Amino acid sequence: MSTRRWRKSSYCQEGEACVHISPTPTVVHIADADPPRAVLTVSVEAFGALLGLVRSPDGR
Template structure:
């Protein structure tokens, strides 16, 4: 289930395409401002997202 609480990336500049993130019990959801959020959402497990952050 996707939550209604999306958070915009802190690296986003005004007018730029921005990454938005939302978390829920089923995983971490990512989208960007250039896409239709209802159509383009990537969902990954919490563990996969944690591994991505660790690698960055």
């Protein structure tokens, strides 16, 4: 059983259209639901770069 603590995105829509994250000091686990059906694990640096792209107005 996973002991990860999942946090729901603040931009979550109703229903299942949500992203959940479970950060650790070195990696961030990203899932499509809580409990997760599929989990993508990325470095903290890669997650930061993803957030930078998502937040930029032109996606670059």
